[in-house]
Amino acid sequence: MxxxxxxxxxxxxxxxxxxxxxxxxxxxxxxxxxxxxxxxxxxxxxxxxxxxxxxxxxxxxxxxxxxxxxxxxxxxxxxxxxxxxxxxxxxxxxxxxxxxxxxxxxVPNVPHESVVFGKGAEENEVVYSSGDITALGESKLPHWELCEKHKLIDFELGVKITGAGFPVYIGKGARLQRALINFFLEEAMKAGYTEHQVPHLVNEASGYGTGQLPDKEGQMYHVGVDDLYLIPTAEVPLTNLYRDVLLKEEQLPIKLTGYTPCFRREAGSYGKDVRGLNRLHQFDKVEIVQLSKQEDSYALLEDMVNHVKGLLNKLELPFRILRLCGGDMGFTSSLTFDFEVYSAAQERWLEVSSTSNFETFQANRLKCRYKGADGKTQLVHTLNGSALALPRIVAALLENHQDENGVRIPQALVPYCGFERI
RNA sequence: GGAAAGGUGGGUGAGUGGCUGAAACCAACAGUUUGCUAAACUGUCGUACGGGAAACUGUACCGGGGGUUCGAAUCCCCCCCUUUCCGCCA
CATH class of the missing domain: 1.10.287.40 (Serine-tRNA synthetase, tRNA binding domain)
Structure with missing residues (x-):
């Protein structure tokens, strides 16, 4: 606000x-x-x-x-x-x-000066790209077929016990999930973020604190009897840890990370774009969050972007970074960088991370402030980013690293997986 | 789910309807002292919205919402939350 x-x-x-x-x-x-x-x-x-x-x-x-x-x-x-x-x-x-x-x-947040006018996703600017588009042979398969072939994920089983968009991960598919979560958490920890295990359900006040309410009420699962919401991202509980808090300047920046499942109703999205892992109602994500002094926030946003870059490089995936144009940017954000990984088999870019500076927009509702050296109390700046969301990373890993013998696990991930190939 | 006790400033915690925006202590900040640190001492120190160039000043806020009263942190009603005990349970 x-x-x-x-x-x-x-x-x-x-x-x-x-x-x-x-x-x-x-x-x-x-x-x-x-x-x-x-x-x-x-x-x-x-x-x-x-x-x-x-x-x-x-x-x-x-x-x-x-x-x-x-x-x-x-x-x-x-x-x-x-x-x-x-x-x-x-x-x-x-x-x-x-x-x-x-x-x-x-009224949404005021865009940063570097944000350009734009009507929608087509007008986002590519500000960075890394890695070559993987060349795959004729036998290339999309991830949903690879999942079936190697018995990694059973989408049908998920439909039976819950519904579409709730996959069941099996065997090496499940272990890969676990490995990625650990890899992301370890990397975040090395970068100075403190790991938190937070509740997966939040109350109404938390929903308002980070701006999911009232704007995106329909996007969250709501548990009516207890009036609680399933979190759509760890951003909600992590950022709300500092709701109604008065910090001291020297405590900043505060760097938080956490793994949580994320629940999104995604009402109204169907079709081929949401096939397989491309769009789910439940998925896993490691989130990074920072609270900062006003004057530091853009430098810290840069740090967060670099952190995500590092992850994608270690996973040996070709990706690009977009600076979102005004028309595509989220309601609460001042400046957002989206990370997209190229999926060679689907021949399309998949969004795997969104890293944003919210300036004081969230802090104003959160009432998260700090006392500066001059004794004045002011709002913090809040930032967050996915580092990273799993499903599309899994899709991209499977699709880009497939060969005639199966799928190769990138070196950085092998210690976490315990296997080198699928 | 049943019973009880509580919710007061950054923190701990007093508070008899008017002298209480709120004692005291801790923390923080400034200063005195000091070879340095510490200690001690002195002073300052809540938030929000207004007015004012400023000094300063008005109002509101003691979990939330109503009510009684000329006047409420204090009395009454409703709600929310926390803690403890019991029940159930990974």
Whole structure:
């Protein structure tokens, strides 16, 4: 959620940046500013009424002590009057506050200056690419066929016990999952991230904290009886560890990592793009999260991008990095880099990581702040990235490293797997 | 699921309807002392929204929401959460 004073003082700048999202927010922002102005006016009115009432109450108290009971009783009339007036003002005020909140929920984060205008995914900029597109022979197979051939994943079984999008990993397929999770966690640990095992269900407040609520309510599985949500990413519990927290400057940056399964309803997506491992309702992911001082966040974003680069290089996968254009960027993000791995057998790019700086957008709702050297309290910047999500990595590994004898496991992963080939 | 006890500032924790935005202690910050560190001493020290160039100042906030009262952290009602005991259980 953006901060009203920011919008008020930087209206032009905010609007021109927001326009990069290929949507016009000027009407909403204008409403925010004008509603807030009315709000402040009413607040002032109320404050003055209350100030008067407080003053009178104090005098009455003093009169009572002096035993001037009648004089005191005489003053009560005015406070009753004030109370009536306050009621009206309060009602209007809370209405305006609610209105303001709803309006603020509509405005996404202001894109970073490096973000370009764009309507959608086609306009994302490739800012880096690494590795050659793997040349595969005629016998190349997509991962879903490789999975069947080598008995790594049984999609049908998953359908039976749960439904589509809930695969069952078997044998070397299961061990590969475990190996990847451990590999990613170890690498994150070496890079200074502290591993956390967090709950896989979160409450409503956490959903609001990181911005999944109210914007993406339908994307999360909701456990009605207990009013809890299954996490769509470890970002939610990890970042919310620092909800309502006042940090000291020297504690920053805070670097967190964790493995969790992720649950996404993915309502409305069907077809060939979601075949096999390309899109699932449940998948595994290792997430990295940072909380930082405002002035450091973009350097740290760079570090996170480099960390993910390192992982993909060790897995010997060809990939590219995209800087998302305004139209394709998530609601809460200021700047996002997507990582895509080329899948030679499917002949398409698969998104395997999304690494973003949210600046103060999440921190504002989270109320995660720190006290700077100057004694001033300010919001932290939050960042996160997938490092990495498993299913498409598995797809890419299987497809890119297949040969006539099966599938080769990249060297870096062998110690974690315990086998060199599938 | 049943019973009981609790929820107060960055932390611990007092708090009799008005002198309580809130004692005390810890932490933090500034200073004095000191060869350095430590200790000791002195002072400062909550958050949010307003007004003001500033000093300063108004209001709100003691889990959340209502109510009683001229006046509520304090009394009443509802809700939420935590802890402990019992039950169930990996």
């Amino acid at each position: 953006l901060q009203v004073p920011y919008l008020r003082e930087n209206t032009e700048k905010a609007l021109s940046s927001l326009a990069k999202r290929n949507k016009d927010f000027s009407a909403t922002v204008e409403s925010i500013i004008s509603v807030d102005e009315s709000r402040r006016k009413l607040q002032n009115e109320l404050d003055n009424l209350l100030a008067e009432s407080n003053k009178i109450s104090k005098i009455i108290g003093d009169l009572f002590k002096e035993g001037k009971r009648e004089e005191a009783d005489g003053m009560k009339a005015r406070t009753t009057e004030i109370k009536e007036e306050c009621k009206g003002v309060e009602t209007n005020l809370s209405q305006l506050e609610e209105e303001l909140k709803q309006l603020l929920y509509l």
